[in-house]
Every structure is written in structure tokens, then in C-alpha cells.
Amino acid sequence: MIEVENLTKTYGEATAVDHISFAVNKGEILGFLGPNGAGKTTTMRILTGFMPATSGTARIVGFDVATDSMDVRRHIGYLPETPPVYPDMTIESYLDFVARIKNVPAANRAANVTDAMRKTNLEDRRTELIKRLSRGYKQRVGIAQALVHDPDVIILDEPTVGLDPKQIIEVRNLIKGLAGNHTIILSTHILPEVSMTCDRVVIINKGKIAAVDTPQNLTSQLKSGQKIRLEVQAPPDAVKGALAQVPGVSRVQVEQLPSSAHSIVTVETAQGADIRSDIAAKIIASGWPLYELRGVSLSLEDIFLELTTDDASHAQPSVN
Amino acid sequence: MQSFYAVYRKEMGHYFVSPIAYIFIGLFLFLSAYFFNYFLSAMIQQASMMAMQGMRFGAPPEVDVPGQVMRAFFGLLSTLILFFTPILTMGVYAEERKRGTMELLMTSPVTETQIVLGKFLASLTLFAVMLLPTASYLIFMCLRSDPMPPWRMLLAGYAGVLLLGGSLLALGTFISSLTENQLIAAVLTFAAFLFVWVLDLGSNASGSVGAVVQYLSVIRHYDDFTRGIIDTSALIYYFSFIALFIFLTVRSIDSMRWRRA
Numbered sequence: 001m002i003e004v005e006n007l008t009k010t011y012g013e014a015t016a017v018d019h020i021s022f023a024v025n026k027g028e029i030l031g032f033l034g035p036n037g038a039g040k041t042t043t044m045r046i047l048t049g050f051m052p053a054t055s056g057t058a059r060i061v062g063f064d065v066a067t068d069s070m071d072v073r074r075h076i077g078y079l080p081e082t083p084p085v086y087p088d089m090t091i092e093s094y095l096d097f098v099a100r101i102k103n104v105p106a107a108n109r110a111a112n113v114t115d116a117m118r119k120t121n122l123e124d125r126r127t128e129l130i131k132r133l134s135r136g137y138k139q140r141v142g143i144a145q146a147l148v149h150d151p152d153v154i155i156l157d158e159p160t161v162g163l164d165p166k167q168i169i170e171v172r173n174l175i176k177g178l179a180g181n182h183t184i185i186l187s188t189h190i191l192p193e194v195s196m197t198c199d200r201v202v203i204i205n206k207g208k209i210a211a212v213d214t215p216q217n218l219t220s221q222l223k224s225g226q227k228i229r230l231e232v233q234a235p236p237d238a239v240k241g242a243l244a245q246v247p248g249v250s251r252v253q254v255e256q257l258p259s260s261a262h263s264i265v266t267v268e269t270a271q272g273a274d275i276r277s278d279i280a281a282k283i284i285a286s287g288w289p290l291y292e293l294r295g296v297s298l299s300l301e302d303i304f305l306e307l308t309t310d311d312a313s314h315a316q317p318s319v320n
Numbered sequence: 321m322q323s324f325y326a327v328y329r330k331e332m333g334h335y336f337v338s339p340i341a342y343i344f345i346g347l348f349l350f351l352s353a354y355f356f357n358y359f360l361s362a363m364i365q366q367a368s369m370m371a372m373q374g375m376r377f378g379a380p381p382e383v384d385v386p387g388q389v390m391r392a393f394f395g396l397l398s399t400l401i402l403f404f405t406p407i408l409t410m411g412v413y414a415e416e417r418k419r420g421t422m423e424l425l426m427t428s429p430v431t432e433t434q435i436v437l438g439k440f441l442a443s444l445t446l447f448a449v450m451l452l453p454t455a456s457y458l459i460f461m462c463l464r465s466d467p468m469p470p471w472r473m474l475l476a477g478y479a480g481v482l483l484l485g486g487s488l489l490a491l492g493t494f495i496s497s498l499t500e501n502q503l504i505a506a507v508l509t510f511a512a513f514l515f516v517w518v519l520d521l522g523s524n525a526s527g528s529v530g531a532v533v534q535y536l537s538v539i540r541h542y543d544d545f546t547r548g549i550i551d552t553s554a555l556i557y558y559f560s561f562i563a564l565f566i567f568l569t570v571r572s573i574d575s576m577r578w579r580r581a
Contacts, residue, residue: 048427049426050427051578052578070429070431073427074429076427078423078424080420080423080424082419082420083420084419084420085421086330086419086421087419088333088334088338098424098428100322100326101326101429103323145424
């Protein structure tokens with residue numbers, strides 16, 4: 001459905017996207033994960049035909065984005081970072097306008113508009129002016145706009161940014177419901193979002209692809225370096241010594257909380273095995289009161305750290 | 321064609337659903353009516369004074385009151401346009417760029433030419449709608465005059481206003497496509513208008529240079545129209561002016577794809 005090969009975009013000296021290649025199958029949801037400035041938006045803008053690539057090719061539904069731009073544009077729906085809405089229009093007239101410029105035949109237009117509003121739960125506010133809508137509703141109008149011509153491919157640039165938790169869940173469910181009939185690429189910098197909605201993830205950093213895999217594989221791969229955080233009432237040095245003896249512990253860091261005898265301990269585990277119960281047992285056996293023990297889920301930063309250090313060790317094995 | 325019409329329709333909606341068009345038209349009609357009234361009464365007063373002088377000193381000189389009023393009125397319209405059109409065009413592209421809706425248009429199956437023509441013709445339509453009621457003043461005056469001035473004077477005058485306005489709208493929309501800031505667009509447009517206006521003063525330059533500079537002034541060709549003359553060279557001038565700036569706007573929109581947003 002979507003094939004990207006060696007896509008590169010440079011702005012003068014700066015390289016925003018550096019020889020990336022990936023493919024998306026029909027009906028799949030692909031997550032584009034990366035920090036701000038990683039090249040997510042640039043890649044999406046090239047795919048939608050908004051800007052040309054410096055080199056490389058991208059094909060959508062078999063059409064090349066550079067040479068068959070008009071055909072590509074007919075087959076994609078695109079939600080940019082900020083929803084591209086006209087504040088003076090009502091939701092319905094705006095969607096009607098988008099349906100017109102997307103070449104929806106006049107006979108289907110009203111049905112398509114109603115359908116897009118139904119999918120995004122906007123039906124009861126169809127006559128409201130867009131400028132009176134909240135951020136969450138504007139975002140929904142933006143998504144409705146990307147659906148209105150029933151495109152094969154939907155590209156969503158950070159669809160949940162700026163929404164409240166309830167709206168985020170709604171939008172995620174909406175996106176999941178669209179998969180199957182549509183092929184979807186969405187970008188995000190929120191890790192759980194990817195594991196909740198996407199079939200496959202492309203991790204992109206500094207314009208390069210760091211990893212492509214299913215969320216399950218990525219998470220299990222990352223479990224190897226899990227962190228455990230404890231709050232214990234114990235002298236820092238004693239606790240550090242005791243936990244270092246537990247098998248599977250690779251590193252222990254202890255911080256004394258000010259104004260109390262509690263210590264915050266961060267334990268890094270070496271490989272695979274879940275040793276939370278072993279750590280708890282050790283603390284109890286030592287007679288220290290245990291207030292908290294939890295696994296720290298890895299942040300996006302940790303993933304990048306891991307992925308980039310992996311790369312470095314492959315490239316220069318002598319350094320480590 | 322469908323895409324062009326969609327853009328045109330959206331622009332018209334933008335003008336007429338929001339208060340923009342009504343404030344604009346209302347203010348324009350108020351000012352033009354006020355000045356028309358002033359010109360007409362001043363001219364009638366002058367004519368009757370000359371008629372009285374003629375009675376005392378012999379043959380009364382002919383005063384063409386409707387002709388004089390029409391020329392003064394078309395002159396006034398051109399001045400009002402100079403101030404009104406930059407406000408009309410300042411947001412045409414600047415606003416779309418700022419809101420991010422340009423990205424929607426440019427990723428839809430619409431060509432740049434369709435976008436530019438749709439927007440230009442919409443602004444020209446608003447301009448024509450704004451202008452149309454002023455014809456009632458002149459038609460009323462003509463019907464009450466004896467002898468009635470020829471209709472072609474009226475038609476030529478409005479053709480001139482439309483061509484002049486179209487030229488300025490084309491130039492103004494082009495400038496609007498260069499910036500995201502409406503205020504900058506308005507100020508630059510006004511400056512550009514003044515420049516193409518006062519090129520006429522280049523007539524002081526001697527020889528062929530002077531003639532060329534004079535030919536390039538937008539207002540110079542307008543004078544003929546206000547006298548009821550439609551000159552082909554003026555038509556060619558205005559149509560080329562409009563075509564040039566529409567072409568430049570298309571290029572400017574296209575170049576947005578290469579700029580870092």
C-alpha cells in the first residue's frame with residue numbers, strides 16, 4: 001500500500017530525513033515514533049505530496065508521490081499537526097468543502113459528510129461554527145476531514161496531541177476502528193499510544209530509522225533493561241550493599257529523602273528475569289519497612305538511549 | 321473545474337458569511353454616495369452661476385454637468401479603491417498560511433492555478449458587488465439630464481474601474497502570498513499600489529524612457545475610460561498586468577513547497 005525507499009530530505013545543510021525505507025501493508029496501522037524534530041512531520045509531508053523529497057522514492061497505492069501527485073492526493077486523507085480548519089465555517093459546510101476539493105462526486109457528498117461526522121461523533125454539532133469548538137472537537141473535525149473522501153490511506157500527524165485523557169481514548173478507539181478498511185500512518189511521541197493502537201512501529205531519530213517492529217517485540221526486547229524503584233526506611237549504604245547481592249541486579253542507586261529516614265532506591269536488572277519478588281524478600285529479610293516497590297516503565301528516552309548505544313556498540317566494539 | 325468552483329465558493333462564503341463583505345460594502349457605499357452628492361451639487365451650483373454670468377454678459381458657455389460629475393466620480397472611485405483593495409487582499413493567502421489550511425489545499429487534488437484563479441475571481445466578485453450599487457447614482461443622474469449623456473460613458477467608466485480594481489487585486493493577492501502576516505501584506509500592498517500609481521509622474525522624464533514609464537502607470541490608462549474611450553492598448557495593459565500577477569502568485573504558492581515551514 002505504501003512503499004518508501006531511501007527517502008531523503010535536506011534543508012540546505014541540515015538533513016531532516018536520511019535515507020529511510022519502510023513499507024506498510026493494506027489495512028495496517030503504522031506508528032511513527034520519535035522525539036520532536038526527528039523527521040516525522042517531514043516524512044509525512046513528503047508522503048502527502050505537500051513537499052518534494054530531495055532524493056529517494058515513495059509510492060502510495062502504486063502512485064509515485066513525485067510524479068503522480070494528483071492521484072496520490074485523491075487516495076490519501078491527511079491531518080497535519082494543527083487541524084486545517086476554517087474558523088468561520090460550520091462543521092458541516094467545512095466537511096462539504098473538503099469533500100468538494102477531494103473530488104467526491106456530488107451524488108455521494110452529503111452521505112460522505114454525514115458518515116465522517118458519525119464516525120467522529122460530531123453529528124449533533126453539525127451546524128456549529130468551528131471557532132466556537134474546543135480543542136478536542138477541532139481535532140475531531142480535523143480527523144473527519146481526513147476521512148470524508150473515504151481514502152485508502154490516512155496519514156495523521158500527532159492526532160492526540162493537546163487532548164484530554166478521555167478524548168485521547170476516544171481518538172485511539174476511532175483510529176483502531178478505521179484500520180482494516182484504511183491503511184493508517186500516525187505519528188506520536190507517546191510510547192503507550194503506539195502499543196495501544198499500532199500493528200507496527202517505526203522508531204525514527206535524527207532522520208534515521210532506529211527500529212521497525214511490532215510493539216510487542218519492541219517491549220519484550222526492552223524488558224531486558226528494566227528498572228525497579230523502591231522506597232525503604234533504611235540506611236542508604238546498608239540497603240545498597242544488601243541489594244547488590246541479589247542475583248540479576250546490575251546496578252543500585254540510592255538517594256536519601258530529605259526530612260525523613262526513607263531512601264529511594266533504583267535497581268537496574270541485567271537480563272530477562274523478573275526479580276521484583278527477590279528484592280522484596282531481601283528487604284523484608286533484612287527487617288526494613290518497605291513502603292513502595294514498582295517496575296518503572298521505560299520512557300521513550302530510555303528506548304533511544306538503548307537503541308543508539310546498541311548501534312554504537314555494533315559500530316565500534318572496542319570502545320566498550 | 322469542480323475544484324476551482326469549490327475554492328471560489330469557499331472564498332465567497334468566507335466573505336459573505338462573516339461580516340467582512342457587509343462592513344466593506346457599507347463603508348464603500350457611504351463614502352462614494354457622500355462624494356457623489358458633493359460633486360453633483362457643486363457642479364450644479366457652478367453651472368447655474370456660469371449661466372447667470374452668461375445672461376449678463378452674452379452667450380452662456382456650455383457646461384456638461386453629468387459628464388463632469390461622472391469624471392470626478394470615477395476619479396474618486398479609483399482613489400477609494402486604492403485604500404480599500406489592500407484590506408480586501410491582505411488575508412487571501414496570509415491567513416491560509418497562518419492557519420495551516422494552505423497545507424490542506426496543497427495536499428488535495430487541486431492545482432495551484434485552480435486555487436489562485438478561484439481566490440482571484442472571488443475577490444473580483446466581491447469587488448464588483450461592492451461597485452454595482454454606485455451605478456444607481458449615475459443612472460439616476462443620467463435619466464434626469466437633458467440631453468442624456470451616452471450610455472457608453474457609463475459602461476466604459478465601469479469597465480475601467482473593474483480593470484483597475486482587477487489589476488490591484490491581482491497585485492495584492494500576489495503580495496499576500498509572500499507573507500504569513502496580514503499587516504505586512506496590507507502595508508506592502510499599499511506601498512506597491514502607490515508605486516504603480518505615481519509611475520505616471522515619470523512623464524517628466526524625457527524621450528522614450530518617459531513614454532515607457534508613463535505607459536506602465538496603472539492610473540494613466542484609466543483616464544481614457546472615464547472619458548468614455550475604450551482603448552485597445554489600455555485593455556492589453558490591464559489584462560497583461562492581471563495575467564502577470566496571477567502567474568507570479570501561482571509560482572509563489574508552488575515555491576511554498578520548497579520552503580522550510
